[in-house]
Amino acid sequence: MRTAVFIPVGLVSGYTFISTQPGIRNSHLLARQQPGGNLPGGAASCPFNPNHVPAVPVNAEFNYNGAISGLPGRGTGGYQVPAPNDTAHQFIAPTDQDIRGPCPGLNALANHGFLARDGVTEYAELVDAVQNVYNMGYDLANFLAVFSIYIADGDWVTTKLSIGCDATTRTSYSPVLTGSQPGLDGHNKFEADASLTRNDYFTHEGENFLLNTTLWAQMTESTGGLYDFAGLTNYRYDRYIQSREENSEFFFGPLGLFQYGAASFVYELMPNGNEGYVPNLENTASFFGAQQDSDGTWSSVPERIPGNWTNRVVPYTLIDVVTQIFLMYGAHPVGIGGNADGEFIGLDFSPYIQGGNLTAVTPEAVACFLYQFVSVPIPSTFNSIITPTVEVLQAVLVAIGGEAFTNLGCPLPVT
Ligand code: HEM
Ligand SMILES: *[C@@H]1O[C@H](CO)[C@@H](O)[C@H](O)[C@H]1NC(C)=O
Ligand SMILES: *[C@@H]1O[C@H](CO)[C@@H](O)[C@H](O)[C@H]1NC(C)=O
Ligand SMILES: *[C@@H]1O[C@H](CO)[C@@H](O)[C@H](O)[C@H]1NC(C)=O
Ligand SMILES: *[C@@H]1O[C@H](CO)[C@@H](O)[C@H](O)[C@H]1NC(C)=O
Numbered sequence: 367m368r369t370a371v372f373i374p375v376g377l378v379s380g381y382t383f384i385s386t387q388p389g390i391r392n393s394h395l396l397a398r399q400q401p402g403g404n405l406p407g408g409a410a411s412c413p414f415n416p417n418h419v420p421a422v423p424v425n426a427e428f429n430y431n432g433a434i435s436g437l438p439g440r441g442t443g444g445y446q447v448p449a450p451n452d453t454a455h456q457f458i459a460p461t462d463q464d465i466r467g468p469c470p471g472l473n474a475l476a477n478h479g480f481l482a483r484d485g486v487t488e489y490a491e492l493v494d495a496v497q498n499v500y501n502m503g504y505d506l507a508n509f510l511a512v513f514s515i516y517i518a519d520g521d522w523v524t525t526k527l528s529i530g531c532d533a534t535t536r537t538s539y540s541p542v543l544t545g546s547q548p549g550l551d552g553h554n555k556f557e558a559d560a561s562l563t564r565n566d567y568f569t570h571e572g573e574n575f576l577l578n579t580t581l582w583a584q585m586t587e588s589t590g591g592l593y594d595f596a597g598l599t600n601y602r603y604d605r606y607i608q609s610r611e612e613n614s615e616f617f618f619g620p621l622g623l624f625q626y627g628a629a630s631f632v633y634e635l636m637p638n639g640n641e642g643y644v645p646n647l648e649n650t651a652s653f654f655g656a657q658q659d660s661d662g663t664w665s666s667v668p669e670r671i672p673g674n675w676t677n678r679v680v681p682y683t684l685i686d687v688v689t690q691i692f693l694m695y696g697a698h699p700v701g702i703g704g705n706a707d708g709e710f711i712g713l714d715f716s717p718y719i720q721g722g723n724l725t726a727v728t729p730e731a732v733a734c735f736l737y738q739f740v741s742v743p744i745p746s747t748f749n750s751i752i753t754p755t756v757e758v759l760q761a762v763l764v765a766i767g768g769e770a771f772t773n774l775g776c777p778l779p780v781t
Contacts, residue, residue: 407551412531415463415484422454430498436490443501467530489525503683505770591647617704630690639676734776
């Protein structure tokens with residue numbers, strides 16, 4: 367995967383299982399519209415740093431999980447991050463040349479130089495950083511990195527990815543051949559509706575990536591400042607209802623399931639061992655970049671790893687996250703699909719989703735569904751350029767985490 371030689375083309379056409387369903391519009395699935403103007407997240411307004419400085423990797427003195435070069439680290443956490451005296455990874459607020467985006471976990475990594483501080487990262491840097499800092503399991507780190515870079519928002523050849531807006535001139539190996547690479551701000555590619563603290567793309571003219579302090583306050587009030595499974599399960603449901611009512615272009619397809627996974631990161635990856643791993647207000651606010659002012663209102667500041675922060679002890683793996691997705695969705699089942707002409711249309715993706723209901727009956731089945739979902743665009747990605755051999759397709763499916771998923775009992779997707 368790291369030496370891919372394939373040329374990416376529009377991926378959206380791969381999702382025929384969605385686009386051919388009645389009532390589902392192309393606008394739900396089309397790559398982010400970028401008329402070249404100053405739309406938020408577009409190339410014109412994207413910060414530009416001519417001097418890209420990669421993140422400083424771990425070394426013998428400051429070793430963290432020993433994760434380097436995109437390979438698995440030790441997976442043994444419970445240590446302080448950043449390490450005392452590790453000056454390369456101290457907090458520095460981003461400048462107006464630095465890109466930040468919809469993921470608080472990655473924004474915090476960039477603000478601490480575990481990702482390149484300009485917000486343009488690449489495969490190995492990303493997979494290393496989430497292992498070394500948050501003790502994310504290698505299987506999950508690889509899955510998220512491959513999905514975000516290769517399937518959704520980045521470049522196959524350079525493996526580069528913008529953690530926010532469209533930085534194609536810096537991520538793409540050939541902008542003419544690849545077309546625009548939207549970065550993590552790209553809508554309905556990875557970023558999706560009904561986020562915890564980010565606006566929907568459609569209701570806010572494309573501004574889907576900044577911390578919205580009103581939503582943060584809503585999340586804090588709803589959970590009582592304890593952002594645990596119970597609190598976030600209810601709040602996630604509230605956000606789903608809110609978006610479905612307010613957003614005529616609301617789309618909560620397979621990516622909707624990722625939203626539950628992201629919510630679990632709040633109580634699984636962010637809590638501080640020095641505070642008994644309780645996902646409390648002060649700690650969580652620091653990661654989200656929310657600061658309470660003396661009058662009680664909230665303002666936005668750069669995301670920061672809290673002082674004296676100790677990461678989780680055991681890795682957070684793929685099966686762990688799909689288990690949380692399964693449980694959180696199951697506690698408050700909602701329709702999977704989208705609004706079209708004032709009506710909610712449920713999707714079918716048998717046997718996992720039927721009539722807009724998630725019908726997967728185990729966490730493993732949820733994992734297999736996600737594996738199928740991310741694999742669907744692959745044949746169409748190649749077909750218009752080359753006719754892939756079975757061996758090539760198998761190699762890609764394996765890189766996406768084939769072993770991790772087949773270990774969970776998932777069949778290799780039919781291509
Ligand atoms: C390779 C690693 C990762 C990638 C590619 C990634 C990507 C993303 C993207 C695209 C979103 C936006 C989803 C949306 O709201 O529509 C997101 C949200 C989120 N991510 Fe990450 N992420 C990664 C790792 C992490 C880590 C390590 C953490 C926590 C420590 C984290 C915490 C979150 C949270 C809490 C949200 C939800 C924000 C909100 O809805 O307001 N992520 N991530
Ligand atoms: C940090 O550096 C100071 C001064 O050089 C030293 O006294 C201290 O032992 C170091 N701490 C750690 C944890 O390495
Ligand atoms: C923040 O979210 C609220 C609730 O969805 C919305 O009304 C408001 O317009 C958003 N604010 C900004 C600045 O986007
Ligand atoms: C950091 O956490 C440890 C363990 O709970 C505690 O003993 C120490 O006082 C804390 N240090 C600071 C500066 O808060
Ligand atoms: C899901 O299943 C229920 C019956 O359990 C049905 O009423 C509903 O229409 C289905 N679809 C959606 C999108 O909720």
